[in-house]
Amino acid sequence: MTTKISGNVSIAEITRDEMQRSGYLLSILFLVLALSVPVKGQNTVTPPREDNQFWNETQIVKHLNEKRDLVFIGVIRLGRDWHRPVDERAGLGYAFKVNPHLTIMPTYLFVSYQPFPGRLINEHRLVMNVTGKFSLRKFTFTDRNLFERRVRHSNPDFTVYRNRLQIDHPARIGNFEFKPFIADEVWYSTQTLQGKDAGWFRNRISVGILKQFTKHFYGEFFYLHQHDGVSRPGNIPVVGTLFKYTL
Structure with a gap:
């Protein structure tokens, strides 16, 4: 038997929706963190040989x-x-x-x-x-x-x-x-x-x-x-x- 709440929406459906939203948020957070982590090769400054x-x-x-x-x-x-x-x-x-x-x-x-x-x-x-x-x-x-x-x-x-x-x-x-x-x-x-x-x-x-x-x-x-x-x-x-x- 599936437990019902107001509006005829099951707890299972609410849980599934929340998990999907949480998954989206975690994906976005992971992407932001990945982009913000310093990349050694990009931050390493090669001293220039010449300058004007x-x-x-x-x-x-x-x-x-x-x-x-x-x-x-x-x-x-x-x-x-x-x-x-x-x-x-x-x-x-x-x-x-x-x-x-x-x-x-x-x-x-x-x-x-x-x-x-x-x-x-x-x-x-x-x-x-x-x-x-x-x-x-x-x-x-x-x-x-x-x-x-x-x-x-x-x-x-x-x-x-x-x-x-x-x-x-x-x-x-x-x-x-x-x-x-x-x-x-x-x-x-x-x-x-x-x-x-x-x-x-x-x-x-x-x-x-x-x-x-x-x-x-x-x-x-x-x-x-x-x-x-x-x-x-x-x-x-x-x-x-x-x-x-x-x-």
Whole structure:
């Protein structure tokens, strides 16, 4: 005998309907959970070998006297094909001229960069900038040497040496005066990678123009290509600017 309830619907029929609805709900829940579970292959980010970037550096210079300047530094770099900031820096330098041909500037920089998704590096940089400059006829040769101690909280500290040679020459187009330049920079690092020091690992070559717009405003506009067989990304085409405001 089948037990009846109101509306002539049997308990068996109600139970069967509830089981069907429960089955549908469980199927939907299982599907949602399956789609939301991280897939290792999809979430693993392969560090890119190349990236297109835009760099900007802004310096505010406060003259202390004829031989000494205080330099405030801010840097932002857009990467991942110009889509988002990947490198932000802020710091302070104290520049003093030893003589007309030699300038020394101890500098502190805080750097935060995200070279690719899932990778974040924060570091303090203690930099000694030693720059020599001399002229030959109308050519100006600038030899910049940077000695950087990079301090990281979660990784061993290391030292980087950078040498950059720049040659520029005055030019004019109509009333527009500027200096085209070419520069090359090589890098050496004591950082241990894959069980050995990185050594001479990076080269940057750049071309551009230098322009003194006013007594207080100076700008650089350049194209740079970085070749690096160690870092990721390592090969980076760059369009960049540098602006210097003197108070």
